[in-house]
Amino acid sequence: MDKIFGTKTVLISGGLGDIGRAVALKFAASGAAIALGDIKEPTSAKGFLTELRGFGIEAIYHQTDVSNAASVSSWIDAVEQELGTPDIIIANAATVTIGSIHEFTPEQWSQELRVNLDGAFFMTQNATARLLAKQMPGRVVFVGSWAAQAVHPGLPAYCVSKAGVRMLCKCMALELAPHGILVNEIAPGWVEAGLSASIWKGNPEQAKTAAQKVPVRKLIGPQEVAAQIVLICHPENVHMTGSTVLMDGGLSLLTL
Structure with a gap:
């Protein structure tokens, strides 16, 4: 396979x-x-790291x-010491809570926004500051x-947090464009991953x-x-920034 990213270090939250x-x-x-980051214990990563090193x-x-x-900050410090400054930054970590507006506790609401929105900001702010300090170009994908x-009924905090991420992407893209750091968002529809995958795995008919x-x-x-994320980060992609790549199979064209 073409090693087009052979000189790059990729930082991935929710890795x-x-x-x-x-x-x-x-x-x-x-x-x-x-360079992977996640809230799980390091032992959870051993097998996957072996696979990647293959x-x-x-x-x-x-x-x-x-x-x-x-x-x-400590995470990215360690990555810089071990691999060098990350120049492709993938803000992926997220959580989701199911419930109506009046079922949410203040703690649940705050926690979801802290992970999904604050977490995306902390990661990308910190990582891109290092690129600026070293005058390095880079790519950010939310x-x-x-x-x-x-x-989405039953997902109020998730919807609000992802709307915030979209505007964060645009604000950051405009500020960093003159420095060769391109910032974009990938916006999937229904993905067979995480909570959705676990629900559908137990109920194939619901998935169908x-x-x-x-x-x-x-x-x-x-x-x-x-x-799609790899395509956004391709070295030949030099003008796309502040954009949302919507890949929802046409769901957004419907009134559900």
Whole structure:
């Protein structure tokens, strides 16, 4: 496979989740060094790190709480020491709570926004500051959602947090464009990953029904999301910034 990212270091939050793993594998296959962060214990990463290193690249993991700015800073400090300054930054970590507006506790609301929005800000602010200090170009991709623009009953905090991520992407893109740092968002629709995948795995008929609601008649796999992220970060992509790549199979064209 073409090693087009052979000189790059990719920083991925939520790196042990379904999408995080798919992104790491895709970049590793293209020659990039991989720096994973996640809230899970380091032992959870051992097998996956071995798999990544099978591509002949360097891969490391650090337990990180993206909702804590100090934890994020320590993580990126360690990555710089071990692999160098990350120049591809994938803000992927997220959580979701199911419930109506009046079922949410203040703690649940705050926690979801801290992880999904504050975490994305802490990570990208810290990592891009290092690029600026070293006058390095780079790429930032926020893993957003079509929920940023479409109301999802039962997911109020998730929708609000992803809408915030979309505007953060635009603000950061404008500020960093003169420095050669391009910032974009990938906004998937219904992905067979995380909470959705666990629900659909236990209820195949529900998954089939969901797929039939999508105009293209299929759900999105984590590998498809990863492929689009790699395309956004391709070295020949030099003008796209502040954009949202919507990959929802046409869901946003419907009134659900």
